[in-house]
Ligand SMILES: CC(C)(COP(=O)(O)OP(=O)(O)OC[C@H]1O[C@@H](n2cnc3c(N)ncnc32)[C@H](O)[C@@H]1OP(=O)(O)O)[C@@H](O)C(=O)NCCC(=O)NCCSC(=O)C[C@H](O)C(=O)O
C-alpha cells in the first residue's frame with residue numbers, strides 16, 4: 001500500500017530499550033510504531049537501546065504496522081551513530097527530533113540515503129520553517145511534539161489547547177500543502193480516557209491523520225476517533241449516490257439531509273470511503 005494512503009490513527013511510542021514493550025507491540029492493533037531512541041531512553045541506556053532495537057526489528061513480527069525509528073538529534077553524542085544504525089535496521093522511516101529547518105533534514109538524508117524521513121515538529125523555529133521542512137524531497141510525515149513545544153513556548157496545558165493552536169495550524173497547513181502525513185502530539189495523562197477522547201476528537205476535527213500515543217491503553221480510543229464513523233460512511237455513500245443522480249440529469253448540486261452536495265463534497269465522501277476501506281484491509285491482515 002502507498003505509505004501516504006495507509007491509516008495512521010494510532011502511532012505508539014515504544015522505548016527502544018524496553019524489550020517487554022517491544023515484544024508487546026507485536027500484538028497491539030496500532031497502525032504505526034515509533035521505536036524511540038530519544039527521550040524515552042536514558043543517557044546510560046542509549047547504546048544498548050540501539051542494539052536492542054536493531055535485534056527486535058530484525059526478529060520482526062510487526063506485521064503491516066509502519067515502523068518508524070526516532071533517533072537522537074545529530075547535534076547530540078548519539079545522533080550520528082543512531083542514524084548510521086537505522087540505515088541497517090528493518091525500518092520504514094526515520095524520525096528526526098527538534099527539526100528547525102530543511103538543512104537539518106539535509107544533514108540526516110546525507111547519512112540515511114533513500115529512507116523516508118519524518119520530522120518532530122516541536123521548536124518555535126521549526127514552526128516558522130514548517131513549509132520549507134514539509135517541502136523537503138525526503139519528507140514523508142510530521143509528528144507534533146507538543147511537550148517540547150509547550151516547554152519552548154512557556155505555555156500552560158489547557159484542555160482546549162488554545163496556546164498550541166497556532167503551531168498545530170501552521171504544521172497542518174505545511175503538511176497538507178505537500179501531501180504529507182501528520183499526526184498529533186501525545187496526551188500525557190495516559191489513564192485519563194475522557195481527556196484523551198476529547199483531545200483525539202479535537203485533533204481529528206483539525207485534520208490530523210492520527211495521534212501519537214505512549215501507552216497501550218490509549219490505542220482503541222485513537223483508532224476509534226480517527227476512523228470514519230458508521231454515520232460518516234453512510235452519509236458519504238448517500239452523497240455519492242445523490243450527486244450521481246443529479247449529475248445524470250445535467251445538474252451540479254444535490255441535497256442530502258438538507259445540505260448541498262457539490263463535486264468537492266463528493267471528493268471528500270470518496271476519501272472517507274477509501275479511508276474506511278484501508279482500515280478494513282489493515283485489520284484483515
Ligand atoms: C508511561 C509508561 C512509563 C508506563 O509504563 P508501565 O508502568 O510499565 O505501564 P503498565 O504497567 O500499565 O504497562 C502495561 C503493559 O503495557 C506495556 N507497555 C507500556 N507502555 C508501552 C508502550 N509504550 N508500548 C508497548 N507496550 C507498553 C508494559 O510493558 C506492560 O506489558 P506487560 O507487562 O506485558 O503487561 C510507559 O507506558 C512508557 O514508557 N511509555 C512510553 C513513553 C515514551 O515513549 N515517551 C517518549 C515519547 S513522548 C515524547 O517524547 C513526545 C514528544 O517528543 C514531545 O515533545 O511531545
Ligand SMILES: [Mg+2]
Pocket residue numbers: 039097120122145147148
Ligand atoms: Mg519532544
